[in-house]
Amino acid sequence: MAALHPFLDLTGERFGVPTFPWGWSRLFDPDLRTKAQLRAEGLSIAGLEVAGQLKWRSNRAGNIGGVRTANLYRRSLARPVRPLSPARERSLARAYLARCTCTSCGELHPYCLPTGNGRRCPQGCQSTSPQPQAAA
Numbered sequence: 069m070a071a072l073h074p075f076l077d078l079t080g081e082r083f084g085v086p087t088f089p090w091g092w093s094r095l096f097d098p099d100l101r102t103k104a105q106l107r108a109e110g111l112s113i114a115g116l117e118v119a120g121q122l123k124w125r126s127n128r129a130g131n132i133g134g135v136r137t138a139n140l141y142r143r144s145l146a147r148p149v150r151p152l153s154p155a156r157e158r159s160l161a162r163a164y165l166a167r168c169t170c171t172s173c174g175e176l177h178p179y180c181l182p183t184g185n186g187r188r189c190p191q192g193c194q195s196t197s198p199q200p201q202a203a204a
């Protein structure tokens with residue numbers, strides 16, 4: 069078969085999996101989606117096998133040979149992202165709050181506290197020590 073495009077490989081003969089240039093996959097197989105496209109539809113790639121890939125030229129730093137790839141998955145096999153049940157959500161929120169709460173003074177921080185210091189205020193407990201702290 070004459071090469072229509074250097075990135076077009078419908079059988080996966082050259083690239084291992086069916087490969088399409090960016091924007092072409094829908095012409096050949098309208099069921100294929102990237103992870104981001106599935107997420108936008110509220111679908112998850114959990115448990116899905118890679119059904120193909122997109123390849124496109126890009127000069128963005130960090131890619132090999134100026135070519136980027138993205139895996140493709142079958143939309144027809146994708147399952148919805150499982151919504152959290154209210155009970156599970158509450159329990160996660162409680163666990164998160166616990167990770168952000170100082171075990172010594174009970175101060176709630178906007179970030180998770182490290183376990184290394186026993187989950188206490190990283191700069192020292194403000195509520196129990198009123199002295200102004202030294203500049204970091």
Ligand SMILES: [Zn+2]
Pocket residue numbers: 170171172173174175188189192193194
């Ligand atoms: Zn504290």
